Amino acid sequence: SAVISQKPSRDICQRGTSLTIQCQVDSQVTMMFWYRQQPGQSLTLIATANQGSEATYESGFVIDKFPISRPNLTFSTLTVSNMSPEDSSIYLCSVEGRGPADTQYFGPGTRLTVL
Amino acid sequence: AQKITQTQPGMFVQEKEAVTLDCTYDTSDQSYGLFWYKQPSSGEMIFLIYQGSYDEQNATEGRYSLNFQKARKSANLVISASQLGDSAMYFCAMREGAGANSKLTFGKGITLSVRP
Numbered sequence: 001s002a003v004i005s006q007k008p009s010r011d012i013c014q015r016g017t018s019l020t021i022q023c024q025v026d027s028q029v030t031m032m033f034w035y036r037q038q039p040g041q042s043l044t045l046i047a048t049a050n051q052g053s054e055a056t057y058e059s060g061f062v063i064d065k066f067p068i069s070r071p072n073l074t075f076s077t078l079t080v081s082n083m084s085p086e087d088s089s090i091y092l093c094s095v096e097g098r099g100p101a102d103t104q105y106f107g108p109g110t111r112l113t114v115l
Numbered sequence: 116a117q118k119i120t121q122t123q124p125g126m127f128v129q130e131k132e133a134v135t136l137d138c139t140y141d142t143s144d145q146s147y148g149l150f151w152y153k154q155p156s157s158g159e160m161i162f163l164i165y166q167g168s169y170d171e172q173n174a175t176e177g178r179y180s181l182n183f184q185k186a187r188k189s190a191n192l193v194i195s196a197s198q199l200g201d202s203a204m205y206f207c208a209m210r211e212g213a214g215a216n217s218k219l220t221f222g223k224g225i226t227l228s229v230r231p
Contacts, residue, residue, distance in 0.1 A: 033219075042206065042221045043160070090158050101148040101167060101210065104219055106160035 002027050002097050004107035012113045013083055020079045021110045023093035028073035030096070033104065034066070037090040046091075049076045083114045118142065119207050119222035126227045128197045135182070136192040136225050138207030144168075147211045149190040150219070151181065154204040163205075166190055197229045 003026040013019050023032060034046040046066055047055040055068040069077045080087050092109045096102040120139045128134035140149065151163040166174045166181045174181040182191040194201055207222040 037158075042223045044221075045218060092158075092160060094160075099162065100165045102217075103150065103162055103165055105162060106152075109158040109160075111158055 002029065002095050002105055004093065004095060004105060006093060006107040006110050008110060009108065010111040012115060015084050015114055017083055018079055018081045019083065019112060020077050021091050023076045023107055025074045025095050032070065032076045033094045034068065034078045035092045035094065037092065039088065043092065080112065085114045088112055088114045118220045119209055121207055121222035121225050123225050126225055127230060128227065129230050130199060131196055133193060133195045134197055134227065136205050136227065137189070138191055138222060139189045140209050141188065142209065142211050144211045147209055150208040150210070151192045152206045152208060154206060164192065199229050199231060202227060202229045
């Protein structure tokens with residue numbers, strides 16, 4: 001499976017500010033995925049990021065709130081903009097690896113708390 | 116209707132015993148894949164095991180096995196010889212179809228606690 005790193009691992013932010021989360025993969029991948037996991041909840045897909053094209057957002061998520069960059073095949077960023085306490089979550093990036101049926105492998109996550 | 120249903124409350128198991136975590140799913144696709152992930156308190160999501168809809172045999176990976184009952188649309192995870200390090204959240208997930216439009220849908224998860 002790919003080795004995926006995320007920065008920062010955790011952060012505490014003030015409402016109204018923005019935070020950019022980085023996701024780095026040790027091999028080239030076509031698609032990268034960003035998920036949100038609110039406290040005590042399951043994972044929800046925010047968007048799929050392909051290199052060289054606009055990210056595809058899921059229902060309920062918009063580019064103004066969660067802008068995504070995908071400058072190359074090993075890196076992506078997710079920005080959480082104009083944060084509110086409701087944005088407190090774990091944010092995870094994932095990629096399809098060499099496992100069966102394009103298994104998704106996840107980064108270690110970014111634990112965000114908004115005060 | 117929910118695509119993945121995990122209804123068990125927190126589960127407890129004695130160390131070295133086996134435990135079954137339930138998962139039922141809902142799909143009209145013929146081709147789909149079922150996945151189990153483990154999430155320890157650190158937050159990372161660890162892939163455990165995969166079962167394809169066309170696989171005739173139950174998947175196994177070390178101490179993990181998947182009890183796949185297609186007609187009942189269930190894909191229960193069996194953990195044998197539980198260890199203290201197995202204490203975590205466990206998520207069942209499904210991927211329908213294939214290609215760029217194929218997305219991974221997660222259940223709500225089950226908390227497993229292993230008692231010494």
